[in-house]
Amino acid sequence: MMFWEKSKPYIWAIGISFLAIGVLVWILGYSPLEAFKTLLFKPFSSKFQLTATTLKFIPLLLSTYAFSIPFILKNFNIGASGQMLVGGTVVAIVGLSFESHPISPWILVPLLLLVAAVSGGLFALIAGYLKVKFGVDVVISTIMLNFVGFYLASFVATTPPWKAPLTGHPMTKELPKWALLPTMGDLHIGIFIVIGIAVLVHYVMTKTVFGYEVEAIGHNPRASEIHGIHIDRIVLMTLFIGGAMAGLAGGIEVMGVHKRLLEGFNITSGADFGTFGSLTALMVEGNTIAIPIVAYLVAALLNGADSMQRTMMLPVELVFLIQAAMVLLIVSFRGKFKE
């Protein structure tokens, strides 16, 4: 009963947005049935497709946390993209510095992951500091910091000693083997890392005093403050954690997927992970069990969109339409079904 009541807005939103897209596809002269089949079933149809979906899921889930954790305090971290770029860039620099010093990956890989998380976290902390010290809205500072992250990555990708020789697209040299994430077939071990993180996030947010303090401020900052919760400290901590998640996503992409820093590695299916992450976070409203599940479904949708483009020549942008329509409808229905 409770579950049904809660799912109502989602079911409506998904139904209506798919219906609308179906009509659009039909008007464009394609078969809606075929399109939906590709979109919904293709991502799960083979091992290859499942791997492709999972590879999108890993950075997407981390980007979702990057938005959703600071968002509990009504801070909009839309800087996941920049934080991801910084994490990836720092990992590339540190990783390349070991180019001629072979070292056990058992030491280097965890170190690089830590470096990625910390650098992303510290980068987001700039926005946190501006917020706490001068009251600068996190939206503004993180948008601006996205440019910083982007140009920092570009700079490293086009400047010796990091730049790859003889290439048109800005990218660095390949990282040494001992700096890469171990793989199983086409999939790297990042999946285990994010599963671990998903469990950890759920535990911390629902079972610890820190999680309670974050939640309390989200409900009422003034009451929390006068009952002894330090708001500034928690603002900084949540932004650090959010930035660390995005930074880690950057590190994982660089170490696991591209094996180098590559301009635009933060982009997938036509938009950046930060955007998809914030959309996903807005759909689930901070429920720590729903976040990984929904993130996986969104990853599948993105993968399905890629397939749809390949096999039917339908533009991937259709999926953005679906996702955007869904978010809008979910948010509006949530309000409507509440009373």
Place this chain on the structure above:
Amino acid sequence: MKAVELRGISKRFGDVVALDNVDFSVEVGEVHGLLGENGAGKTTLMNILYGLYKPDSGKIFIMGEEVKISSPLDSIKLGIGMIHQISTLVPEFTVIENIVLGDKSLGTFKFDVKLARKKVKELADSIGFELPFDKKVKELPPGVKQKTEIVRALYREAKILILDEPTAYLVGDEFDQLLKAINILKEKGVTIIFITHKIREVFQACDRVTVLKGGRVQGSLDVRKASEDELVSLMFEGQKIEVTDSALPKMVLEDVEKTKSPILKMINVSTNVPNLKNLKNVNLEVYGGEILGIAGISGHGQKLLTEVVVNPNLLHSGDILINGESTKEKSTVDILKSGVFFTPEDRVLEGSLPTASIYKNIFLGHHREERFLKGKSVVVWRKVRSVSRELIKLFKVKTPNEVIEIRKLSGGNMQKVIFARAFLNPIDLLVTHNPTAGLDMASVKFVFEKLLEMRKSRKAVLYINEDLDELMAVSDRIAVIRNGQIVKVFQREEFNKREIGKYMAGVVE
């Protein structure tokens, strides 16, 4: 003619029956009291009339005609105005802007300020209200906000005015001003519905009264022919409560030997917080076994007086000793752990996490106590919930369980949860600001008993309240605060409403 007639109104919220087949009618030009204890359904019934809730069944007639009201826009068009307990004004707008908000006749793009001021001033003068037209609403005390809301309703040509617990936040002579205005409005033919849980106010303000209990009508009476006992028995059905002249539960202060040294000692306490009335060289001592009342007009430093005890960061100079120990180096959490607790003035804005469950609300401020934690940082929610269930039972909070959001409780029950939170642990010192705001008589009595229990077990209570009657009912001493300073301390033998009032108002320095 009947201004309002409600027939067979029922309303459920989930499993809770809020109103059960209620019939209610008000004649044109009368002041009609709607009396009942907390959670009786008074506000719900009026929210239905105002279009905030849809009834599950029942019909609404205005001036004899059946109407459909599906939002406040409809009810405003029908000439209904409602003044809620919590201000619905725009805080960033001035008084005048709030009043004329939405009036297109003052100009489409730019409104005619002079004309607006003239119209509003006439209106306010006609009911004897003086308003600071150009002040922003957020700077005003609750009483002035309420006057602004009344004028706004009249500006929108309300013929039926609903006042929801209008006296809950009034201080000094504001109640008399309200009574005067009500009488003028009545002469003008405005119908008034006066929601209250205070029997005294029914006799002061109303012509007729309808008593609600548990969502049902207990009866409608002519106030002139009704007796206090009759109303009490309708409201409480048999529960016997003795009341004083000021319609407060009668309390007896037993002789208690005070502790030798004070539990709370404030030495030359001054604060320096922007945008609040600051404390200036406050010296106070509260001994175990006594209740020290703090009287004063709202906004004279009470808020910081409450807060500074638990938050030494607010101290600008001076020192606060609790059981002889300075709190300067301590954090709020440390102080709350050391046998001190407080209840802040505003139950919604400061006291609660409105959208969180009851048990998470009770946990607030206790969230660093070892007994609820495993290790240093893991919460054992099972324990928090079982303690919450006990408190709910002990403090008679009306709720199906401890999991529901606190904002879904009625105002009085919400207040009880916040008050209960302070008694989760045995405490030496309670600092409590307006703990009885919006409580019915049975609950007020309960709060008083709790304060007296603390007194009896030789603990200290710092009791801050704007209602002098309530302070006088249980305090051993009353200190008057004005402009952030303690201007006078009265012993219980010297209590005299008029005298204390003079110091509150600053007539005597």
